[in-house]
Amino acid sequence: MFNWAKQQLANVAGTQEPIYGPSAIKSVAEETQKKGYTELTRDQWKWQQLDTTNVETQVFYLFTETGHVVLLQLIYSNVAGIRVTAQFNSKIFARNSSEQHLWCSTPLNNVDFSEDKSSIYADDCAIELSEDGTHYTIKSMNDERSIVNVKITRNTPAVHIGETGKTLFGTDLNDPWGFMRHAFWPRCVAEGTVTTKDGPIDVKGRAIYIYALQGMKPHHAAAQWKFANFQGPNHSAVLMEFTTPPSYGTTTVNVGVIAKDNEIIYAGASNAATHTQVEQDQEVGWPEPKAVKFAWSGKNKESKPVEAVIEGPLGPRTDRVDIMAEVPGFIKSIVAGAVGTKPYIYQHTPMVNLKLKIGEDEVSEESQLFTEATFITE
Numbered sequence: 434m435f436n437w438a439k440q441q442l443a444n445v446a447g448t449q450e451p452i453y454g455p456s457a458i459k460s461v462a463e464e465t466q467k468k469g470y471t472e473l474t475r476d477q478w479k480w481q482q483l484d485t486t487n488v489e490t491q492v493f494y495l496f497t498e499t500g501h502v503v504l505l506q507l508i509y510s511n512v513a514g515i516r517v518t519a520q521f522n523s524k525i526f527a528r529n530s531s532e533q534h535l536w537c538s539t540p541l542n543n544v545d546f547s548e549d550k551s552s553i554y555a556d557d558c559a560i561e562l563s564e565d566g567t568h569y570t571i572k573s574m575n576d577e578r579s580i581v582n583v584k585i586t587r588n589t590p591a592v593h594i595g596e597t598g599k600t601l602f603g604t605d606l607n608d609p610w611g612f613m614r615h616a617f618w619p620r621c622v623a624e625g626t627v628t629t630k631d632g633p634i635d636v637k638g639r640a641i642y643i644y645a646l647q648g649m650k651p652h653h654a655a656a657q658w659k660f661a662n663f664q665g666p667n668h669s670a671v672l673m674e675f676t677t678p679p680s681y682g683t684t685t686v687n688v689g690v691i692a693k694d695n696e697i698i699y700a701g702a703s704n705a706a707t708h709t710q711v712e713q714d715q716e717v718g719w720p721e722p723k724a725v726k727f728a729w730s731g732k733n734k735e736s737k738p739v740e741a742v743i744e745g746p747l748g749p750r751t752d753r754v755d756i757m758a759e760v761p762g763f764i765k766s767i768v769a770g771a772v773g774t775k776p777y778i779y780q781h782t783p784m785v786n787l788k789l790k791i792g793e794d795e796v797s798e799e800s801q802l803f804t805e806a807t808f809i810t811e
Contacts, residue, residue, distance in 0.1 A: 452680055453680055454681070455681065456682075457603060457680075458600065458601065458677060458681040458682065458684050460600050460684065460686045460702070461597075462595075462686065462687075462702035464594070465594060465595050468595060468596050469594070469595075469699075469701045469731065470592045470593065470594050470701060471595070472590040472591065472697070473591040473616060474566070475551065476549075478562055478566065478644065479549065479551055480553060483511060483646075484511065485648070486511060486649060486650055487510065487648045487649065488509075488510045488645075488651055489510070490506060490645045490646075491560060491569075491642070491644055492506040492643050493506070493583070493585055493642050495623045495636050496639045496664045496800075497636045497637060497638040498637050500528050501525055501526065501528060501636070502782055502801070503525050503627060503636055504523065504526075505581060505583065506523070507519065507553060507558075508520045509544070519540070520538060520541060521541055521573050521576075523535075523537045523573070523576070523579040523581060524537070525579070525634065526751055526782065527751075535579060537576040537578050539576045541555035542555060543556050558574070559571075559573075567586060568584055569585045569642065570583070570584050571625075578629060579629060580626075580627065580628040582626055583624070583626070583627065584623070584625050585622070586622045586624075587620070587621045587642070588621060588622060588695060589620045589692045589693075589697055592616070593615065593617065594688040594702055595702070599612045600613045602649060602653075602654065602681060611654060612646075612648040612649070613647055613654050613655070614644075614646045615644070615645050615688055617642070617643055617644075619641055619669050619690040619692040619697070619700075620693065621639065621640040621642060623636045623637065623638050623639065639669070641662055641664060641669065643673075651809070652678070652809050653678065654675070655809065656678040656809050656810045657675065657806075657809065658673075658675045658809075659672070659673075659804075660672070660804060660805040660806075660807075661706065661727040661743065662802070662804070663743060665799070665800035667796075667798060668789060668796070669692045670689070670690070670692075670741055670787055670789075671689060671690050672687065672689040672706055673687070673689070678810055687703075687704045688701075688702050689702075691739065691741055691789065698739060698789075699733055700731075701731040703731050704727075706725070707726045708720070708723075708725055708806065709725060709744070710723040714753075717755075718775070721779050722747060722779060722781075724746045725743070725744070725745070725747060726742065727744070733791060739791050741789045742788050743786070743787055745785055746783070748781065750780065750781055751781050751782045753777060754779075755776075755777055756777060756778060757775075757776060775810075776807065776808065778806070780805050781803075782801055783801070784799060784800070784801055785799070785800070785802045786798065786799050
């Protein structure tokens with residue numbers, strides 16, 4: 434009971450949690466022992482609007498035929514049931530050293546949802562799910578530097594890992610006090626434009642959509658993140674890994690999907706993300722990744738073994754994001770008071786090879802990788 438009370442104080446005040454140990458987390462990997470993944474229907478793509486501390490996001494990563502990498506994101510958050518806010522973010526990554534990244538982050542006003550909670554609306558912003566559940570339209574005019582009019586259409590089934598897609602947190606896992614969930618449209622087609630001061634950018638190309646719900650303070654759920662997003666001509670591969678703070682036993686949870694048009698090849702939790710070479714960032718103190726290995730391992734629907742790997746140097750970083758400087762104010766309030774919190778994201782976009790083996794068949798495919806390494810707390 435005392436631990437529960439300390440945890441509630443941590444939720445509200447941002448204080449450090451006590452050490453519960455690995456028994457206070459149930460990884461979604463446990464669900465995959467019975468069911469590797471679940472194909473999701475339209476009804477399973479709804480905003481949850483929890484009345485406790487949480488961060489709920491929709492994020493779309495676009496790889497355009499013009500060579501741009503574009504991020505579009507809507508964040509909906511609740512701090513301790515006291516303050517609810519929403520923010521729309523867009524980022525256009527520079528293609529070369531002569532360009533600069535364009536980052537736009539704008540608070541949303543008059544936020545509302547469709548009757549079935551599948552779409553979200555605000556002044557000068559809307560993200561709508563189509564009636565047949567096959568595409569989203571994303572429209573934003575809340576920042577004149579980045580006018581968004583984009584359509585994302587999925588090419589594969591929508592999935593989450595296991596039965597529920599959730600990793601649970603709490604000393605009573607039958608009544609958890611927090612959870613983490615990710616769901617994916619792993620391979621999509623993008624069309625439309627993002628208009629900047631230099632004119633419209635045609636976003637025609639490949640994309641991925643990820644829904645995430647962190648049903649607790651984000652820095653309590655995860656101390657570090659690793660993320661890989663590969664969108665090749667024929668195959669897509671996504672991997673999301675987080676490691677908890679010591680409060681939950683420094684436990685690592687990893688989910689991943691391999692897809693091609695019209696088909697999920699593999700989805701599960703038996704994957705690995707490794708920084709094979711790092712260099713200490715003298716400015717901020719984190720071990721910046723210089724080379725990586727992302728590996729997926731499991732079976733397809735026909736029970737054939739599936740192995741995939743992306744491995745190699747990252748090259749110069751695309752960006753280093755000071756989260757406390759760039760994210761909306763409500764995120765700062767969520768992590769306020771946390772001991773040792775100094776969150777940074779390292780982003781890289783190298784050309785890599787995806788090596789995929791299904792049974793005895795092997796393919797290798799080259800494309801651009803978008804990868805992030807996020808450090809929040811020790």
